[in-house]
Amino acid sequence: MTFQEWKVNLAEWLLLKVKYPSEFLMGTPGLKRFDQYNGKKKIILTLIPSHDNLGDHAIALASRTFIENEFPGFEVIEIGINDIYKHAKALRRVRHPEDMVFIIGGGNMGDLYRNEEWTRRFIIKTFKQYKIVQLPATAHFSKTPYGQKELKRAKKIYNAHPRLLLMARDETTYQLMKRHFADKTILKQPDMVLYLKKEKQGERDGILVCLRDDKESFLKKEERKALLKAVTDEYGEVRTFTTTIGKRVSSVSREMELNKLWDRLRGAEVVVTDRLHGMIFCAITGTPCVVIRSFDHKVLEGFNWLKDIPSMKLVEKPGTAEVLGAIKELIKSDASHENAPTRDHYFTDLKRKILGDAL
Structure with missing residues (x-):
């Protein structure tokens, strides 16, 4: 690690401690890591990316923003894609009956991105007592023998969970989910990033x-x-x-x-x-x-x-x-966004749909 990289890591560590003090417990190892959440309603937001794709990080930001706005009575715990394995037991230890797990969406359901899909299955198997919400995703299982084997494994794990809510962000994925996960609640919702609104007037050129x-x-x-x-x-x-x-x-x-x-x-x-x-x-x-x-x-x-x-x-x-x-x-x-659909157009009923069979 270079000195510059060390400084960046130190800065991020300090910012994290200030921004999320309740989630940042130095010196609290293993099973006691989440003890401060005992007795509190929680939403565990997971599959948070560790790579450099800003599209996926925007999904994570939008998902957290949605939860904080729409579920103010719940604590939010973000868990990275690689950290869910080591923290799963500690999270289950402080389970509240109304706790839910939200898995961020994106284009990684299927056999194209193996790490994300296998981690998703681990979450679904490990948190079987929880309501699990798969936020809007695109699924792609290839027609290859490997792709079809992965689809068969996904069907077995997804269908075994008693309270798994699936969201498709496109029609092809919606039809695939309806066909292979027929007894699950399946919604069609746009990508979570549309929950964000960052419009700002200014000069445009080039x-x-x-x-x-x-x-x-x-x-x-x-x-x-x-x-x-x-x-x-x-x-x-x-x-x-x-x-x-x-x-x-x-x-x-x-x-x-x-x-x-x-x-x-x-x-x-x-x-x-x-x-x-x-x-x-x-x-x-x-x-x-x-x-x-x-x-x-x-x-x-x-x-x-x-x-x-x-x-x-x-x-x-x-x-x-x-x-x-x-x-x-x-x-x-000189086209404009004046008549563009609003956040409410896309997400006004989503909280109600999630809570429909949450408890």
Whole structure:
């Protein structure tokens, strides 16, 4: 560890102690770690990411914000994806009859992201006495022998839990859940990040681009390069951004890192992206956005929640001409977010639905 990294870690440690004193018990090992919660109603928010993807950290922030706003009578305990294994026993030891476990959503249900899916199953098996709420997720089980074996294991574990509430953030996932987890309560809800509202008026200038270069990308490497060149030729210097920032993000630093990115988006005339959360970040910041599909249904169906926003435009067949045409249309129309759906439109009944069979 370098001296600079040591200073960053120390700063985060001190901030965490100040921000969450009730959750930060130095020198309280093992089973006594959560004793101060004994006799109190709690919501355990878990599967919190440890990687550098700001989309997932925005989900974690939005999920905590939702719980704090909608369930003020409950204490909130955040547990990271890698920490739930060592803290599960201590958490069960201080269980209150009304305690619930909330698992953050995202695109990691299925065989694409093994660590997240296996940890989810551990949570479902370990907290069998609790109401468990899986917040809005996208599921993808591949048609490979491995993918189908993982689906079979997921069915066995999910269906064995007596009070598991599942939420799908797209129609394909909703139908998959209805088909394979038929006796569970299943809701269709948008991504939790839409619970946040970060709009702020300001001067906008230039084009911002965020394109995937991983296994979820619809565009090939040559197509991405050609698209960037075409946008540059048409509009001059094109700035790029990514939602994977290449450094550790903690529960303390996540809001700072997210605000830095959201401020950049607010300064753009148009954003071009094939990332689900690139699109959603534009929605919550009021930024005009050209949306390019991903390799699966995630972005296409995620856009269905936003299709009534005039300044969001989907390009299903993302050729260079089509993308340039969409950018030009948004600039020419001076589209705004004035008639965009509100937080209440998406989430007004969610608390009632969660509590419907919680107790």
